[in-house]
Amino acid sequence: MKLHRLVRPLLAAALAxxxxxxxxxxxxxxxxxxxxxxxxxxxxxxxxxxxxKTVSGTKTLHVENxxxxxxxxxxxxxxxxxxxxxxxxxxxxxxxxxxELGKKYPKVAFMHAGxxxxxxxxxxxxxxxxxxxxxxxxxxxxxxxxxKLGFIAAFPIPQVVRSINAFTLGAQAMNPKVTTxxxxxxxxxxxxxxxxxxNSLVDAGIxxxxxxxxxxxxxAQTAEKRGIFVVGKDVDVSKFxxxxxxxxxxxxxxxxxxKVVNEIKAGTWKPSHIRGDLKDGTVVLDPxxxxxxxPVRKTILAKKADILADKFEVWSGPMTAQDGxxxxxxxxxxxxxxxxxxxxxxxGVIGTIK
Amino acid sequence: xxxxxVDRARAMAAPLGRPAxxxxxxxxxxAAFFAVIGRNPLSMIGVxxxxxxxxxxxxxxxxxxxxxxxxxxxxxALPARVGLISVGAEGQFYAGAIAGTGTVLSMLPTPGWTMxxxxxxxxxxxxxxxxxLAGLLRTGLQVNETISTLLTNYVAALLVTWLVYGPWxxxxxxGWPATVxxxxxxxxxxxxxxxxxxxxxxxxxxxxxxxxxxxxSRWGLVLDVLRSxxxxxxxxxxxFRRNALIVMALGGALAGLAGIAETASIQxxxxxxxxxGAGFSGFLVAWLARNHCLRIIPLxxxxxxxxxxxxxxxxxxxxxxxxxxxxxxxxxVAVLLVNGWLDRKxxx
Numbered sequence: 001m002k003l004h005r006l007v008r009p010l011l012a013a014a015l016a017x018x019x020x021x022x023x024x025x026x027x028x029x030x031x032x033x034x035x036x037x038x039x040x041x042x043x044x045x046x047x048x049x050x051x052x053k054t055v056s057g058t059k060t061l062h063v064e065n066x067x068x069x070x071x072x073x074x075x076x077x078x079x080x081x082x083x084x085x086x087x088x089x090x091x092x093x094x095x096x097x098x099x100e101l102g103k104k105y106p107k108v109a110f111m112h113a114g115x116x117x118x119x120x121x122x123x124x125x126x127x128x129x130x131x132x133x134x135x136x137x138x139x140x141x142x143x144x145x146x147x148k149l150g151f152i153a154a155f156p157i158p159q160v161v162r163s164i165n166a167f168t169l170g171a172q173a174m175n176p177k178v179t180t181x182x183x184x185x186x187x188x189x190x191x192x193x194x195x196x197x198x199n200s201l202v203d204a205g206i207x208x209x210x211x212x213x214x215x216x217x218x219x220a221q222t223a224e225k226r227g228i229f230v231v232g233k234d235v236d237v238s239k240f241x242x243x244x245x246x247x248x249x250x251x252x253x254x255x256x257x258x259k260v261v262n263e264i265k266a267g268t269w270k271p272s273h274i275r276g277d278l279k280d281g282t283v284v285l286d287p288x289x290x291x292x293x294x295p296v297r298k299t300i301l302a303k304k305a306d307i308l309a310d311k312f313e314v315w316s317g318p319m320t321a322q323d324g325x326x327x328x329x330x331x332x333x334x335x336x337x338x339x340x341x342x343x344x345x346x347x348g349v350i351g352t353i354k
Numbered sequence: 355x356x357x358x359x360v361d362r363a364r365a366m367a368a369p370l371g372r373p374a375x376x377x378x379x380x381x382x383x384x385a386a387f388f389a390v391i392g393r394n395p396l397s398m399i400g401v402x403x404x405x406x407x408x409x410x411x412x413x414x415x416x417x418x419x420x421x422x423x424x425x426x427x428x429x430x431a432l433p434a435r436v437g438l439i440s441v442g443a444e445g446q447f448y449a450g451a452i453a454g455t456g457t458v459l460s461m462l463p464t465p466g467w468t469m470x471x472x473x474x475x476x477x478x479x480x481x482x483x484x485x486x487l488a489g490l491l492r493t494g495l496q497v498n499e500t501i502s503t504l505l506t507n508y509v510a511a512l513l514v515t516w517l518v519y520g521p522w523x524x525x526x527x528x529g530w531p532a533t534v535x536x537x538x539x540x541x542x543x544x545x546x547x548x549x550x551x552x553x554x555x556x557x558x559x560x561x562x563x564x565x566x567x568x569x570x571s572r573w574g575l576v577l578d579v580l581r582s583x584x585x586x587x588x589x590x591x592x593x594f595r596r597n598a599l600i601v602m603a604l605g606g607a608l609a610g611l612a613g614i615a616e617t618a619s620i621q622x623x624x625x626x627x628x629x630x631g632a633g634f635s636g637f638l639v640a641w642l643a644r645n646h647c648l649r650i651i652p653l654x655x656x657x658x659x660x661x662x663x664x665x666x667x668x669x670x671x672x673x674x675x676x677x678x679x680x681x682x683x684x685x686x687v688a689v690l691l692v693n694g695w696l697d698r699k700x701x702x
Contacts, residue, residue: 028669035674063668065675069628070621073549074415075665081411082669093530093625100622116528156519158529341529354519 025086025265027051028079029062030072032091032214033189039215039234040188043251044090044113046235050254055261068093076101080108086264088257089113092157098122109264109271111257114159116273116340123271125256127282129233130166131307132249133210134314135285135300136231137170139246140208141178142296143229144171149180150201150209152219154188156353158342160212165346166314167210167231172348174299181206182351189214198222208246220244229291236286247300248286256282279308315339320347372692373652376642380688384681391677398671402681405666406659412666414548418620420658421550422447422629424557425612426636427654428564429481431645432605433499435568436598437581442488442503443609444633445510446481450610451617452514453480455533455624458540459522465539473540473614481610482603484510489602493595499602507633515626522624532625540618553615558651560608565647577601609633635661642689653689660685 029048031041041064052060061084066075072094076087080101086109089098095115102110102119110122118124140149149171153160168180181204183197190213198219201209208229211219216232220241223230230241232248256276263269276282285304288297306312317328322345328334343353384402385395407413426443433440454477461469484506491497515531524534542551568574580587580594587594612632621628639657643649664678 061669063665063675066665067627067630069625069630071630071665074418074662075669077411078405078415078666078669081409095530096527096532096535096623155531343529 024057024059025055025261026079026083027058027060027261028076028082028084028087029060030066030075030079030087030089030091030094031062031064032066032068032093033064035062035064037189037215038217038237038240039213040251041090041214043234044088044253047251047253047257048088051257051261054254054258055265058261066091070097073097073101076110077105080105085109086111086261092159095122095124109269111260118271118273121271123260123269123274125253125260125274125276127251127253127256127276128278129249129251129283130162130314131278131304132283132285133163133166133231133233134170134173135304135307136247136249137167137210138174138300138303139288139292139296140167140210140229140231141171141174142293142299143246143291144175144178144208146205146207147175147178148204148206149178150197150204150206151180151182151349151351152185152194152197152201152209152211152213153182154185154190154213156184158340161342161345161353162339163210163212163233164349164351165342168346168348169314169319171208173303174296178348180210180349180351182345182349184351184354185213187213191218194218195222199226202226202228216245216248229289232286238286238289243290245286245289246292247288250284250286252282252284278304321345322347322349372696373643373649373656373689375696376653376685376689376692377656379692380685383684383688387680387684391673393671393673398667401667401671402660402663405663405670410546410548412663414546414550416655416659416662417550417554418548418658419662420655421554421557422612422616422632423635423639423658423661424561424650424654425553425608425615426633427639427643427650428557428561428636428647429485429605429607429609429612429633430637430640431643431647431650432564432601432608433485433598434640434645435574435577435581436594436601437584438489438492438598438602439500440485440488440503440602440605441500441637442485442506442606442633443612443636444629444631445503445507446484446606446609447613447616447629447633448507448510448514449484449606450477450481450613451624451628452510452517452613453477453483453610454614455517455522455617458536458618459533462534462537465537467539469537469539470542473618474542474611477614477617478607478611481608481613482606485602485606485609486599489599492602493598511626511629514624514628518625524623530625532623535623536618541622542615542619544619549620551615551619553612553619556611556615561647561651568647609636612636638686642686642693644693657682657685 033041035045048060066072088111090113092114095112098110098112099119099122102122112124114126115124151164171178185193210231217237220230220237224241224244229246230244236250238245315334317332318330319328321327388395388398406416429443454473457473457476488499488502491502492499518531522533544551617624639653643653667678
């Protein structure tokens with residue numbers, strides 16, 4: 001290859017960047033959105049930085065804005081060809097491509113965020129935010145004056161549906177009459193639609209908004225301008241909207257990632273579904289904003305203590321579906337598959353799953 | 355080799371001079387940009403080249419990305435031969451993907467050897483149908499084809515979304531909106547040990563055939579007259595409507611073929627967003643190539659390579675994805691500059 005020979009000398013210079021450093025372990029990270037989105041992708045990138053800092057001899061590659069199509073196969077394969085022995089595929093739609101590529105590269109370990117399938121060398125990690133969102137929903141339910149809450153969400157997938165239900169159940173624990181109006185944006189990162197949705201929800205009399213899109217930042221800043229409240233997710237953005245943010249459910253991926261990387265290094269890793277939560281610290285309830293009163297804080301923290309002590313379970317009956325049918329009788333815990341493939345709304349949610 | 359052959363070879367190669375010059379201008383602009391953002395231009399361009407064509411894997415991935423762009427560029431260039439500006443390749447891509455996927459799903463679970471040809475034909479017909487809709491609106495009701503193709507892009511993309519969230523959603527996908535995985539019988543043959551598939555060869559062959567037909571045949575001349583002097587065409591008794599419908603239909607078929615080939619061979623399933631802007635990249639390529647079918651080949655390879663190298667640039671040079679977008683934009687600036695400069699030098 002002529003071009004190949006031509007490129008090599010140039011490459012020597014490029015390699016000074018250290019992309020192929022021989023003796024260190026290389027880990028690839030792929031993000032579906034911008035690394036600096038102050039949301040989902042930032043949370044994973046904070047994890048990446050933590051790994052690079054904590055595990056000695058580790059070098060990371062990272063690529064942002066990769067769609068959940070066969071594009072990601074190319075990115076993963078390029079990472080592997082560049083020496084990556086571990087690939088963190090951090091978006092839901094990457095899963096099938098990771099499993100396919102895993103068959104071609106059996107010695108590479110793939111870690112997928114949130115998937116429900118594993119392969120011989122594909123494990124998944126995720127953390128259950130439901131408890132923290134439930135607690136944040138309590139803050140929302142206590143602050144609302146109109147009794148009307150909103151929820152701005154990207155896609156009707158189980159992870160998002162769970163958040164909407166947990167948020168609503170938490171709010172109803174403080175004020176049984178509240179409703180949650182759902183708006184789908186049809187994209188993880190649609191700042192214009194998020195701002196528009198926030199404004200129209202405010203115009204409709206809604207005074208607290210929860211969200212599960214890439215980042216809470218647009219919704220929080222719009223809410224701050226309109227003088228209403230928000231509950232965040234993924235990353236604490238209260239410094240950008242100090243009055244509006246009530247609290248939120250943030251990720252803390254670093255320790256989980258370090259644990260996996262160390263296991264892979266030690267050869268003890270087996271692909272599995274690693275699931276963290278509020279208890280193990282992978283999910284954090286963000287500090288309360290000024291709008292949350294002292295008695296409400298106490299109530300929420302008491303509930304948090306109950307959750308940590310296994311005295312309270314968010315997903316347990318009695319629970320009623322949107323259409324009034326019984327989902328769970330009193331005292332019954334929700335079965336795992338019903339929880340993980342959740343395709344229904346609870347009573348009080350206004351909107352459809354399409 | 356006789357003199358005639360050499361002349362002919364030179365004539366065939368002449369249209370490739372512009373892309374070569376544009377590529378050179380692009381390297382200069384990209385180097386300047388890297389210098390401005392404080393990076394070593396030489397090593398950064400080395401990284402781009404490495405990611406786009408540094409080894410057989412990188413070359414393969416560039417060709418994979420170029421394949422649908424090539425077909426979509428031809429889908430744009432063909433209507434342009436009678437002066438129609440279609441921006442509908444993206445939608446026709448999806449229409450082809452839908453129609454071909456419908457064929458595959460209807461033949462499961464017992465795929466035979468007929469699946470691949472039937473899938474490709476129905477895929478092409480799907481793209482053709484959507485494109486003909488715009489063609490008929492234009493010839494029948496004088497609806498501007500640029501507007502109608504632009505709007506049908508959204509319709510087709512949303513139809514895919516509806517299908518994969520609804521009737522075509524795979525029960526095994528655990529909530530992820532996509533169809534079932536296509537069987538091996540639906541995949542075009544792969545070339546070498548790569549993801550490159552026969553769609554590339556089909557695209558290149560079609561580009562050459564179209565070039566010959568458009569430049570050598572009587573029909574090509576008819577199209578030229580209809581484009582450059584509609585009134586003369588009218589006097590000569592040429593049928594604009596008929597020819598407009600033919601080029602729209604053929605163009606749509608090419609984009610539809612791109613859609614189903616990409617769906618089956620690269621994505622392996624139908625889901626939203628799989629076009630990745632191939633239709634729009636194709637439009638730009640056709641425009642940069644001035645609807646010249648041979649010039650489309652190197653330009654789509656160049657654009658495909660550049661798009662495929664974006665992640666490598668991020669990975670190895672630690673730049674944000676916005677830098678790769680700027681670099682991709684600079685390619686178009688470079689081609690514009692070269693075209694503008696050559697046209698001033700040699701008007702006409």
